[in-house]
Amino acid sequence: MKKLMLGCLATVAVSGAFAQKKSVITGKVPAAFNNEYIYLFSASENGYQKLDSALVEKGAFKLQYGVTDTLQAMLSFSTKGDKLLRGNQPLFITPVDKMTFTLKTPGEPNAMSGAVIKGSELTRQQLEMDAALAPATKGMDSLNTMAQKMMMQEKKDTTGYYAMVTAYRKLAKEKDELQEKFMLSHTNYYVSLVTFYENMGGRVEDIAGTQQLLDKFPLALRESGIGQKATALLKASALLGKNQVAPDFSAPTPDGKTMKLSDLRGKYVLLDFWASWCGPCRAENPNVVKAYNKFKDKNFDILGVSLDRTGDAAKWTAAIEKDGLAWHHVSDLKWWKSDIAKLYMIHSIPQNFLLDPQGRIIATNLRGEALEKELEKVLH
Incomplete structure (x- = not known):
């Protein structure tokens, strides 16, 4: 019986071809929730989107939603009265759910903790993991x-x-x-x-x-x-793994010229992603400066790629000057929308890639002494 359930679960989880129809979440909650709204949000890579909201009346509420596939979601609640209660409950919702939410006593510090949720196999899995x-x-x-x-x-x-x-x-x-x-x-x-x-x-x-x-x-x-x-x-x-050739690109330099990554072919190159507004980047810069000064005469160079914002060219160049970053720099000044950042799948900084003279990636995210040790190894 358990195997049959899991087989059905896989079908529910993977299917994206459901006809859209309204699914339901009905709830029973303590009186402290009365006359307040409970919200249902769907979660995605673009943030949360409200699917429905319901006023709690006489300790009960009803939410409806229409989706065509399995989604992560969140029930959210907050009172506005003298006794502040806040809470949320992660859920998985599918187009076939008829879910019940039962809470006898507000939890602490999450008012929704301790709820009994039925009618959703995927949420049952989530609750098992939470436990x-x-x-x-x-x-x-x-x-x-x-x-x-x-x-x-x-x-x-x-x-x-x-x-x-x-x-x-x-x-x-x-x-x-x-x-x-x-x-x-x-x-x-x-x-x-x-x-x-x-x-x-x-x-x-x-x-x-x-x-x-x-x-x-x-x-x-x-x-x-x-x-x-x-x-x-x-x-x-x-495509950005070890021994892969780093994707080439071109971008403006601080003096308005254009530079390509491939212009540095023939040298070991540290491709360093940073920004003037990034505290951890600025804290790491002294380590990069130390490594550069130690190995710059041994066929080693650096290309800094800044994720500064549009209109912040002055802040970018000021940070270069203040931190003593005496190497090559480029930036399209597009912040996180930088074409270079997208090309290299950059979602946080600082990050770096060490390239060999053929432009192949030989190491990534070298911090502090790790950068010097790796350069000692390849530039002996």
Whole structure:
């Protein structure tokens, strides 16, 4: 019976050909929710979109939505009265759901925690994963609440705050480990594949290892919409993997000329993505300057690509001057819409690529001493 359910689940999860019709979420909640609105949002790479809202009357509400495929979603609630209650509940919604949401007592600090949700197999999977992560997430929620209260105090306990940050990072690492353990032991779950895809990030560096993990999921899930996205991301990332020739491009220099990446062919080149407004980039710049000064006479060069905004050319050049970045620079001044950033799948900075004299990628994201050590190895 369990195998039959999983087979049906895969069909529900992967199909994108449903005729659009209204699905329903009915709810029963405590009186504290009365005369307030509950919202249903769908989640996507472009943010949240409201699907429906409902006024809570006599402890009950009803939401309707029309979708054609499986979507991640969120129930959200916030009171406006004297007793502030806030909460949210992640969901998976499909075109065939008739879901019920039952909450007996408002949770803390999430007012919606502890709800019983029925009528959605994918949400049941999500709740099972949430329960597996609870040993870490409950502690993280508690520390978040403590940190917010501490920040409101007139006299800040910086020592106590630092201790909480350290504890939070430890729990976050524990959560990641629990999440990976759950995912790998439930590869027949759609929510595990969603988690896998989200953890891939903007660009995959370990192509072979990530492909091996993806192959552990059933074919039906790998052929789903989210599975196809994971495969596409892997293929795109592979084009920027080790031993691949870095894609060429041209862009304006600070003096208004045009420079190509291939103009530096024949040298070892660090392709460095940064911006004047990026604090971590500016903090890393002294390490890059040190490496440049040490190896600039040994067939090594740098091309900095700035993700500064339109109209911020002066800030860009001022940062170059102030940080002593005495190498080549280009920027199309398009911020995150930079054509070069898109070409190299850049979603965060600083990031860098080390290229050999043939323009092939030999290392990525070298920070601090790692950059010097890699250059020592290739420029010995």
